[in-house]
Amino acid sequence: MKKYLIIYNGNVGTSDNKKIAEQTKLYLEEHGRSAVLSPTQSREDAVSQVKQSVEGFDCLM
Numbered sequence: 616m617k618k619y620l621i622i623y624n625g626n627v628g629t630s631d632n633k634k635i636a637e638q639t640k641l642y643l644e645e646h647g648r649s650a651v652l653s654p655t656q657s658r659e660d661a662v663s664q665v666k667q668s669v670e671g672f673d674c675l676m
Contacts, residue, residue, distance in 0.1 A: 619643055619650040620672040622661050639676065 621640055625633040633654070640650040653668070655661040665675055 617648050617673040618671070619648055619674045619676060620653055620664075620668050621650055621676045622653045622655055622664055624655045624657070624661065626656065 619640075621636045623632045623636040625631075625636075636652050640652055643650040651672075653664055655664060668675060
């Protein structure tokens with residue numbers, strides 16, 4: 616089973632990034648994928664999460 620990490624920042628922009636991330640996770644799981652949500656607080660936080668997660672997931676989003 617492919618494993619996805621969905622990184623999002625719910626504190627920026629005008630769209631509902633958390634809701635979009637949750638919908639993406641649901642879609643992936645409905646299609647036989649494993650997905651983990653990972654909220655961030657800043658760009659630096661997102662970069663750090665990517666560096667820490669690159670080996671444990673098949674796809675980072």
